[in-house]
Each structure stands twice: as C-alpha cells, then as structure tokens.
Amino acid sequence: GENVEQHPSTLSVQEGDSAVIKCTYSDSASNYFPWYKQELGKRPQLIIDIRSNVGEKKDQRIAVTLNKTAKHFSLHITETQPEDSAVYFCAATPGGHGGATNKLIFGTGTLLAVQP
Amino acid sequence: DGGITQSPKYLFRKEGQNVTLSCEQNLNHDAMYWYRQDPGQGLRLIYYSQIVNDFQKGDIAEGYSVSREKKESFPLTVTSAQKNPTAFYLCASRVTSGKVETQYFGPGTRLLVL
Numbered sequence: 001g002e003n004v005e006q007h008p009s010t011l012s013v014q015e016g017d018s019a020v021i022k023c024t025y026s027d028s029a030s031n032y033f034p035w036y037k038q039e040l041g042k043r044p045q046l047i048i049d050i051r052s053n054v055g056e057k058k059d060q061r062i063a064v065t066l067n068k069t070a071k072h073f074s075l076h077i078t079e080t081q082p083e084d085s086a087v088y089f090c091a092a093t094p095g096g097h098g099g100a101t102n103k104l105i106f107g108t109g110t111l112l113a114v115q116p
Numbered sequence: 117d118g119g120i121t122q123s124p125k126y127l128f129r130k131e132g133q134n135v136t137l138s139c140e141q142n143l144n145h146d147a148m149y150w151y152r153q154d155p156g157q158g159l160r161l162i163y164y165s166q167i168v169n170d171f172q173k174g175d176i177a178e179g180y181s182v183s184r185e186k187k188e189s190f191p192l193t194v195t196s197a198q199k200n201p202t203a204f205y206l207c208a209s210r211v212t213s214g215k216v217e218t219q220y221f222g223p224g225t226r227l228l229v230l
Contacts, residue, residue: 043221046220089158103174106158107158108156109158
C-alpha cells in the first residue's frame with residue numbers, strides 16, 4: 001500500500017525566512033496531494049493541494065511542487081510569520097483501486113516554529 | 117469546515133466501557149472518514165464510508181465499530197476491545213468537485229481513559 005514519509009519532523013526559522021517541508025510517497029499511481037495545517041488542539045485545515053498532472057501550484061506565500069519521477073512533493077512557505085507556526089501534514093491519495101476510495105495517507109507531520 | 121460537527125469535545129471512558137463519538141455533516145457529502153491522531157504519528161484511518169449503509173475498515177479498525185444509517189451521520193464506537201483508546205479522534209467528509217478529492221475535518225473529540 002501507499003506509504004508517505006515527511007521531513008523534517010521539526011523546523012525552526014526566523015520570521016521572514018522561507019520554510020520547506022518535503023514528503024515522499026511510494027505508490028507511483030497516487031494522483032492527489034493535499035497539505036494541511038493544524039494549530040494546537042484544533043482540526044487540520046487544508047491550505048493547498050496539487051494533482052499529479054501539475055508540477056507546481058502557488059497561493060500567495062505558499063507553494064507546492066511535485067516531482068512524479070522522484071515521487072516527492074514539497075511545501076514552500078515564503079516570508080514566514082509567527083502565525084505560520086503549526087504542525088503541517090502532507091498526504092497522498094493512492095491510485096488504482098485505492099484511488100477509488102479517495103483515502104488519504106498522511107505523513108507524520110512537521111512542527112514549524114517561526115521565531116519573531 | 118463549519119458544516120462538520122463532532123461531539124462531545126472531551127470524553128472519558130472507564131475500563132470495559134463502550135463509548136460512541138458523534139460526527140454529523142450538513143454539507144451533503146457522500147464520503148465520511150474517521151481518523152485517530154496520536155502525538156508524533158500523524159493521522160491514521162480507522163473506518164471510512166463512501167455511501168449510506170456501506171463502510172470499510174481502514175488501517176487500524178480493530179477495537180472500533182461504525183454505522184452509516186444516514187448520509188449526514190457517521191458515529192464511531194470505541195469498544196472495550198480497544199486497549200489503548202486515548203487519542204484525538206477526527207472525523208472528515210469529502211466533496212468531489214470535478215477531480216478534486218478534498219477532505220474537510222470536524223473539530224475533533226479527545227478521548228481519555230479513567
């Protein structure tokens with residue numbers, strides 16, 4: 001089945017710097033890759049997603065890149081602010097029969113701390 | 117996200133007791149999901165349902181049961197067979213818009229064992 005690995009597990013940056021979180025997946029048929037932000041004690045919130053037919057997607061300070069050949073995708077946050085501090089999760093939807101269920105396989109999360 | 121509600125916010129379970137977590141959505145979503153979140157382990161899928169009266173086991177279904185009698189409701193029962201139930205439980209539902217498979221989460225229920 002699909003397996004998603006996420007790195008780093010913790011990331012500390014200075015306000016205004018960029019942050020990059022990377023994920024790799026095992027199922028080459030995976031076709032949908034969302035990123036969620038979870039603040040302490042709250043629900044995960046979708047912040048950006050990308051499909052397998054697109055290499056990059058950007059939304060203001062947030063961008064996601066996808067390399068299907070290498071089976072990895074990354075979240076890029078520019079000009080970080082203290083309110084960006086949270087746990088970020090990547091996920092992948094398996095293709096094939098698994099894709100029919102639209103299950104999401106999550107990475108283990110990255111705790112991002114933005115120092116003022 | 118406001119269309120998905122979970123109750124209660126906190127739940128305490130005694131040894132040998134079954135407890136039921138509620139998940140309701142008014143978004144007219146067909147698919148619903150239950151995840152368990154433990155520190156440092158991300159979200160793991162317990163059960164999911166793509167349509168009323170149908171559901172499938174996820175990766176960690178042992179000790180849990182679900183029902184899907186109505187489209188808007190997908191309750192999760194944590195049975196006494198689940199020996200380590202302390203966790204944050206998240207319900208999600210899915211909208212399909214074209215090719216998008218976005219899942220939206222409820223606010224969660226934190227289950228603690230007395």
